[in-house]
Amino acid sequence: EAGVVQSPRYKIIEKKQPVAFWCNPISGHNTLYWYRQNLGQGPELLIRYENEEAVDDSQLPKDRFSAERLKGVDSTLKIQPAELGDSAVYLCASSLESERNDEQYFGPGTRLTVT
Amino acid sequence: DAKTTQPPSMDCAEGRAANLPCNHSTISGNEYVYWYRQIHSQGPQYIIHGLKNNETNEMASLIITEDRKSSTLILPHATLRDTAVYYCIVRLAISSGGYNKLIFGAGTRLAVHP
Numbered sequence: 239e240a241g242v243v244q245s246p247r248y249k250i251i252e253k254k255q256p257v258a259f260w261c262n263p264i265s266g267h268n269t270l271y272w273y274r275q276n277l278g279q280g281p282e283l284l285i286r287y288e289n290e291e292a293v294d295d296s297q298l299p300k301d302r303f304s305a306e307r308l309k310g311v312d313s314t315l316k317i318q319p320a321e322l323g324d325s326a327v328y329l330c331a332s333s334l335e336s337e338r339n340d341e342q343y344f345g346p347g348t349r350l351t352v353t
Numbered sequence: 354d355a356k357t358t359q360p361p362s363m364d365c366a367e368g369r370a371a372n373l374p375c376n377h378s379t380i381s382g383n384e385y386v387y388w389y390r391q392i393h394s395q396g397p398q399y400i401i402h403g404l405k406n407n408e409t410n411e412m413a414s415l416i417i418t419e420d421r422k423s424s425t426l427i428l429p430h431a432t433l434r435d436t437a438v439y440y441c442i443v444r445l446a447i448s449s450g451g452y453n454k455l456i457f458g459a460g461t462r463l464a465v466h467p
Contacts, residue, residue: 242396269453280440280457281397294454329396333453340453342389344396 240264242345244330250351256318259348263311263332270307271342272315273329281329287313288335320352357441362462365435371428373461375441378422383449386417388426390437391460397440400426404446431465438462 243262251257263270268289273281284303286294289310298305302321307313317324327347333340358376365371377386387402401408401415403424408415414427428435440460447453 278459280438280460281455282457283454286452286454294452331396335447335453340447341399342397342453342455344398346394347396 242330242332242343244328244345244348246348247346248349248351250353251320253322253352254319256316257320257350258314258316259328259330259350261313261315261330261345263313263330264343267332267334267343268310269333269335270313271331271333272305272313273331273344275327275329275347277326284315317350320350322352325350325352357443357458359439359441359458359461361459362464365428365431365463365465367433367465367467368430371431371435371463371465373426373428373439373441373463374423375426376423377441377443380421380443381445382421383446384443385446386415386421386424387442387444387455388413388415389440389442389455389457390435391440392434392437397457400439431463433465433467436463436465 245260270287272284274284275281285298285305287307305315327349329344329347331342331344333342385402385404388400389397391397400412403415417424438460440457442455
């Protein structure tokens with residue numbers, strides 16, 4: 239079974255430029271998450287989708303970040319414009335939302351460097 | 354969700370048991386204890402979770418104290434590939450109105466050496 243796929247794996251951009259990350263979750267997983275992980279810290283949730291609906295985006299900086307999950311499958315996270323402080327690893331995860339099986343499966347992440 | 358406290362780092366010799374402690378003194382009765390780990394340059398990986406009984410799977414064992422204020426993750430025969438950051442997370446059960454939200458702390462950096 240294929241895991242969570244993310245692309246690109248690495249991205250280097252200059253500040254004020256836009257950037258987008260793509261995530262393909264595990265087939266059949268209705269819930270998708272985007273996390274941001276700063277160096278030396280644990281991941282921090284940015285947004286959570288149940289199917290197409292963003293049900294928790296309270297930690298998403300909405301002035302410059304946006305996300306979408308079309309047709310309840312793939313998702314894209316965008317930053318426009320990027321700032322130096324956005325340098326981090328962006329992780330995507332997916333899960334089934336059930337009492338018996340709610341393990342989150344993470345992708346390898348996209349390492350963003352803003353110069 | 355209850356807060357957890359973990360030591361920042363631990364060492365373990367290859368082949369020996371690694372015992373990773375976690376304090377969660379404010380845990381409530383319907384909160385589970387979850388463990389994830391993150392190997393360098395990879396995303397976190399689920400290990401195990403439990404409510405109040407000890408749990409074991411192919412990866413590890415989870416020992417939860419009777420008062421549920423602390424727990425220990427046991428890797429019975431640590432290998433070099435177990436070198437990772439280990440996160441202990443307390444989370445409300447879905448059946449109690451919670452949802453699958455993981456709040457990661459800084460975790461414990463486990464180094465397994467030859």
